[in-house]
Amino acid sequence: xxxxxxxxxxxxxEMGQEVTLRCKPISGHNSLFWYRQTMMRGLELLxxxxxxxxxxxxGMPEDRFSAKMPNASFSTLxxxxxxxxxxxxxxxxxxxxxSVIYEQYFGPGTRLTVT
Amino acid sequence: xxxxxxSPQFLSIQEGENLTVYCNSSSVFSSLQWYRQxxxxxxxxxxxxxxxxxxxxLKRLTFQFGDARKDSSLHITAAQPGDTGLYLCAGEDRDDKxxxxxxxxxxxxx
Numbered sequence: 001x002x003x004x005x006x007x008x009x010x011x012x013x014e015m016g017q018e019v020t021l022r023c024k025p026i027s028g029h030n031s032l033f034w035y036r037q038t039m040m041r042g043l044e045l046l047x048x049x050x051x052x053x054x055x056x057x058x059g060m061p062e063d064r065f066s067a068k069m070p071n072a073s074f075s076t077l078x079x080x081x082x083x084x085x086x087x088x089x090x091x092x093x094x095x096x097x098x099s100v101i102y103e104q105y106f107g108p109g110t111r112l113t114v115t
Numbered sequence: 116x117x118x119x120x121x122s123p124q125f126l127s128i129q130e131g132e133n134l135t136v137y138c139n140s141s142s143v144f145s146s147l148q149w150y151r152q153x154x155x156x157x158x159x160x161x162x163x164x165x166x167x168x169x170x171x172x173l174k175r176l177t178f179q180f181g182d183a184r185k186d187s188s189l190h191i192t193a194a195q196p197g198d199t200g201l202y203l204c205a206g207e208d209r210d211d212k213x214x215x216x217x218x219x220x221x222x223x224x225x
């Protein structure tokens with residue numbers, strides 16, 4: 001298996017533009033997580049899905065952020081409109097369950113820069 | 116809000132030395148995990164500890180879960196340059212949401 005796949009790996013955009021980050025989880029995993037990592041705040045859980053259904057989106061910072069999982073093999077995280085403070089590395093992870101007991105497999109991340 | 120505090124934030128030591136990094140909380144966790152993250156990559160799970168007082172060994176790495184399940188430590192014996200990275204601890208808060216500490220950035224000098 002290729003592991004969790006994220007695209008793009010790097011994204012540079014101007015303030016106000018829409019940004020869409022993509023994730024393909026490991027086949028067979030039923031849980032998917034989106035994280036944001038910055039030096040100041042560390043790794044923060046934004047939202048997670050179980051069987052394609054959003055379970056907890058309390059970590060999504062604002063209404064400008066939205067996430068979807070239309071099927072078991074694809075998820076998107078969208079920021080509209082983007083702001084400079086959204087600059088961070090965004091990680092997608094997948095696992096066999098939502099509990100910390102299950103190992104999460106992280107993708108390589110998307111480094112987002114908003115100017 | 117439950118928090119995981121990691122210390123030290125940064126640690127730079129010579130190859131061959133021993134070190135210990137810590138993950139502390141004022142709250143009880145049912146289990147804790149340790150991850151290592153290398154530059155440009157996502158975190159990779161090292162271990163999960165679930166029982167108070169539990170000790171797990173992974174080659175030169177020794178992980179301990181506190182008796183009260185509020186803290187954990189990671190001890191590395193004879194550190195090597197390949198141990199360089201960001202070490203993160205993670206646990207489930209009382210709302211069953213996974214939270215991470217901010218990590219200890221470890222640099223092993225050859």
